[in-house]
Amino acid sequence: MLTVETKLAELWDSYGKVQNERQMKLYARWARSCEHYILMRAIDQIIDTSYKFPTLAELKSTYNGMRPKRDSIVIDPENVCYWCQDTGAVPAIDTDPVHGDIVRMYGCKCSSAMSLSKFHLMHPNGQEKYMGRVKELKGFAYPQAIQIIFRELHTNERVDV
Numbered sequence: 001m002l003t004v005e006t007k008l009a010e011l012w013d014s015y016g017k018v019q020n021e022r023q024m025k026l027y028a029r030w031a032r033s034c035e036h037y038i039l040m041r042a043i044d045q046i047i048d049t050s051y052k053f054p055t056l057a058e059l060k061s062t063y064n065g066m067r068p069k070r071d072s073i074v075i076d077p078e079n080v081c082y083w084c085q086d087t088g089a090v091p092a093i094d095t096d097p098v099h100g101d102i103v104r105m106y107g108c109k110c111s112s113a114m115s116l117s118k119f120h121l122m123h124p125n126g127q128e129k130y131m132g133r134v135k136e137l138k139g140f141a142y143p144q145a146i147q148i149i150f151r152e153l154h155t156n157e158r159v160d161v
């Protein structure tokens, strides 16, 4: 496993920067408190995409953006809720009198919805009107299938499945 110091040195090297011990210490002090593999990925991403050496704030922001949103909950890909993908929100295509067809989010019936605000209404899982097409799109999770159907409604082009 790469140490934090080795990885940070890689960052300095990538930008052709001479290592400054005090600056390095500052970065390392923060970096040691990070989740190791996410930090490694964050540094890789910066090296791959940023044209200039990142400030500590930029590094922190990239790192924070990569952390799982709900890190207290272990996500088990086998057990992800089909309807909401564990986001707690299920999309539905509604017809708005002004805007026509729109996608609205509803609270899922599963336990993930517990974290959502009460402004989300419970949605009976699955929109009957579109379930035939959803079944054809069986390679996709429900929220993706609804997005595809929504696009199909607007473009009149069907996605091949």
Ligand SMILES: [Zn+2]
Residues within 6 Å of the ligand: 081, 082, 083, 084, 085, 086, 087, 088, 089, 108, 109, 110, 111, 112, 113
């Ligand atoms: Zn759910």
